[in-house]
Amino acid sequence: MPELPEVEVTRLSFADRIQGAKIQNVALGKPLRWPLGCNTEQLRGLRVKCVTRRGKYLLIELSPSILILHLGMSGSLRFEGTKSPVTQKLHDHFVMQTDLGTLTLNDPRRFGAVVYADDFNSPMLHKLLGKLGVEPLTDSFSPELLYRALKGRHLSIKQALLGGQIVVGVGNIYASEALFLAKIRPTRSSSTITKVQSLRLFEAIRSVLTRAIEVGGSTLQNFSNAMGESGYFQLESYVYARAGEPCKTCNTKIKQVVQAQRSTFYCPMCQS
DNA sequence: AAAAGCCCCTGGATGC
DNA sequence: TGCATCCAGGGGCTTT
Numbered sequence: 001m002p003e004l005p006e007v008e009v010t011r012l013s014f015a016d017r018i019q020g021a022k023i024q025n026v027a028l029g030k031p032l033r034w035p036l037g038c039n040t041e042q043l044r045g046l047r048v049k050c051v052t053r054r055g056k057y058l059l060i061e062l063s064p065s066i067l068i069l070h071l072g073m074s075g076s077l078r079f080e081g082t083k084s085p086v087t088q089k090l091h092d093h094f095v096m097q098t099d100l101g102t103l104t105l106n107d108p109r110r111f112g113a114v115v116y117a118d119d120f121n122s123p124m125l126h127k128l129l130g131k132l133g134v135e136p137l138t139d140s141f142s143p144e145l146l147y148r149a150l151k152g153r154h155l156s157i158k159q160a161l162l163g164g165q166i167v168v169g170v171g172n173i174y175a176s177e178a179l180f181l182a183k184i185r186p187t188r189s190s191s192t193i194t195k196v197q198s199l200r201l202f203e204a205i206r207s208v209l210t211r212a213i214e215v216g217g218s219t220l221q222n223f224s225n226a227m228g229e230s231g232y233f234q235l236e237s238y239v240y241a242r243a244g245e246p247c248k249t250c251n252t253k254i255k256q257v258v259q260a261q262r263s264t265f266y267c268p269m270c271q272s
Numbered sequence: 273a274a275a276a277g278c279c280c281c282t283g284g285a286t287g288c
Numbered sequence: 289t290g291c292a293t294c295c296a297g298g299g300g301c302t303t304t
Contacts, residue, residue: 003297033280033300056298073298074282091282109281111298127300155275163275164299172297220297221284240297260276263296 002071004136004169005212006223006231007056010071013225014079014103015051018060021098022047029093032105033072033113036094037124043067043116048098055132055168064119068128072111079103079226103226133166136205141167147198150190157193158186159260161205170205173218173233173240176265178204180239185271186264187257211236239265 026040049063060067080086081101094105094114117125134140149166161175179186181204184197217231224230238248243256252269
């Protein structure tokens, strides 16, 4: 489910309200992708310093320890303040009660994870975050970096974007959307991309992610932020999930193909 | 080293 | 209505 915009929208929806909170109790449901990596009692009394994000990972910094959260395909968080009653739902698998409210990870498919790390040198943290590419919305991302990285790869441009080793956070929806905006066919070999095209792609990635964050992310099945609010980006989609429908630019029917076991959508006229 | 495939899991949509 | 099949936003791990 969640790509960078959804993770960031989630973060923004509860980061301020949980900051400074003291953990009172943690309860686990069914196993997630990995074990928590510590006893829940160990978390009791720790304080939330801040909530940050790296790619699609959320980092709840407890200073010096860290809870690394991933929403997988179907995960969502909700934060319920102390004034509202704490609800209990099917597929709640991590429930963290604090003096400022309760943070719950709900994840039907359980591809998500909550993992404890002692600090930023933790092997587990390094394993998960160590090989990630640059953050697309920071100054570390540039057209030159994108161009050079794409040149050196031998796979399709869409898979190069999805891989996360060049740039993080671009998932299946936004890869298709960014490539449409950049007028690049997703099946094109990464290494054949020109400088002009990588500049367009750089700008497309930034604008599509920024716009998606502005409108609250994409709600395709049941994504909502930690306040329970839906996103609306899917209403603006140019190609994603629009197979057979007319291109919004040229009216040509949008095509759907499969790349690396995932659906890709593009306009055969606009994108080359 | 890099690329390609294989899974983990549940639920909703579709088709018979 | 009931049941089978297919598909879904991710990404680590294993195999080529």
